[in-house]
Amino acid sequence: MNEKSKPELVYWFSEQTLQPGPSVSLKCVAMGHPPPQFTWLLDGFPIPTNSRFVVGQHVTLQDDVVSHLNISRVTEQDGGEYACVAANSAGKALHAARVNVYGLPYIREMPKVTAVAGSDLNIKCPVAGYPIESITWERDGQNLPLNRRQKVFPNGTLIVEQTQRGEDAGTYTCQAANRQRHAARRDVEVQILVQPKILPIPALTNLLREGMRAAISCQILEGDLPVAFRWEKNGQPVTSSPYAPSGIITRRMDEYSASLVIEQVTSLHSGNYTCIASNVAGSERYTIPLTVNVPPRWRLEPNDVAVAAGQDVTLQCQADGYPKPTITWKKAVGNTPGEYKDFMFEGSSRVLENGSLVFERVAKDSEGHYLCEARNDIGAGLSKLIFLKVNGKYH
Template identity: 50%
Template structure:
């Protein structure tokens, strides 16, 4: 389950008091700023110091908090002026509770005597969703207190509204629970006493509930490609046009600037991965939302930063850095002249991943010496591919050749062997095998950078001891030997066959319900 997170909006509320004569009804209204009005509801009122009044269709006689947030105080007395009232409001999404400053009632004069009803407060248009509750309000000031009657126009005739299982007439309030589309229409409330009668018209609109979904619900896109989500809104299986559609990513509203049912993301990057919400809001204030996920497909590594060739005197510290992006996050492998980095205390290798999923790797060398020179290579690898960069680090000094580890080549394939030479400048690099300088045939080639390439190596003719030697202009030289072992393809084929057979065995045991696989 994914949490729906929004940014908190600071707001304050105030209280409006509609005063009334002695013995009549006063109305207190919580004033909510327009920019959050659709997302904030009144949850209760507080009569100081600590008497809480909660919404109810029936009220408790003296106090009646409407589901719409207004507080009615019936049968006003002068003693009611001694109390102060505060409204408590809550943001629907952030759950932030804001309490107003206290407000006091003002009762107008003495008993006003006899006068006919005057409707001072009534709802003109109520819009609710199907299966929700509807409250129609019609407040009249009069003395004596007026009697109320309610009527409904069923498009054939105007009929009195009767109390029933879902319908309650509470004087100036008509409450309908679990409304249906049959309840929609025009209502009339009538208030009368011995001094006269008056009436008001109220319209009730009932909207069927919305079903909302994002298509597709899970979308996997390669980095750099286009992603598209469509927000489908329907009611009773029929697609509807909803004017207010907002898009959110990981709980934050997207700055689209327009209200669209289609969200298009060009050139998807790692930052676009995550959860997306489509929120449809109707004029009635109710909201509906659906969630979809954008996943990143595999992407081969791309080198974002790489080091350059440097030529230095021995002594200073050197830092070589590579960074790469890709999906999944690649790993970076370092080599020096094709072999693993020397394992000594002057070499420190570090890696870390940024918040965007990029990998940054560096090699720090303290107090470089002549033997640290050579061609450094960083290779970023993930399951989608690899990407490499290499550059030389030249350290002035006499020729020096590092240890050449034992090399294994595969029969019939190409062998590429780099002479791990250090020192700068170097004039010549040569290779020998069994005392004979290479190349000795057309399969062999020695590149200008000292790389030995042998095409289609064979066990009998190409296995053995190879010697690399280097010389500078002054005639100083260095040499080092290493062993090359050529193995047949049959060994690899057998190994691959064994691995495949092992995977088949594991699959069979899992299908048979065997938990322990060896």
């Protein structure tokens, strides 16, 4: 089976200049797999739909695709930049060249042009007639460029960089003139679309405890209506339902804002929440972290332990919570619990990363009451008093 290959043009028409009246045939040949399909453009737009313009396409024995654009009874208004575009699922190839038809300047109608604020605007004036001495652009009676963002090229292309609605939307006029001062003019309407801009959302960190209610508001500062809002948690769509296990509800507040509400937060709700606001011009995302502070809870609660002297022993003390709890050990002063001092670790004892206390070859003088505490400054913390009993050596 043949692999896909993007189209490659192996023959194309060249620029030509002719008098009105005769017919003209433009030809392009391309190879590629699957066999490409051709489309034809005039000054960037589909060719006119009338009986004088006929497109044909066939495949040769060598699997080349041949396409013709035949124009009968050429008029001065048919002049312009013609392009053949060969496309298949692997890509496309394009060739463009002018067909000049002697006659007075003429500018074809231009549909409304839209651009997204902040992007560059590119308009090519569709000029026919030949020869043409000059192509100019103006706005409100003033010739362009008027500022550094505007650029006008001899071929009739107008570029406006980093468009802004307040400054760049409106009516532009292209004028084409020949040496005898005969001129044609045509207006084009430019619309600048503004995509949503989200008001910064404060992070919800170190504020929430389990059981509290959390609300995230997402408002747009600017952007064309209508605006659609959606939410994600850790990159996955949020399921909104008062009956959903997640307990997350999303609401549309008005045309410009939406909210996400968690009726009762738990540690499972911690994560990165993203508001996505979209309109016809594009979309913006704003992500905030939400953390739920959880008081310490026992994962492995300490218990009394009895062990023979000389054996290894582990006093379990493991706790979960957010922020991660700090585990500390203290030992009772004397034989009666009530007064404690920080446990002094020696060569034979150490605390594991999970908080448990390990004695290697425990000695009789290690016997006593031990207090394990787990704290993370959320709530009162946890503490548990246990007794380590060290019996005589095992024989």
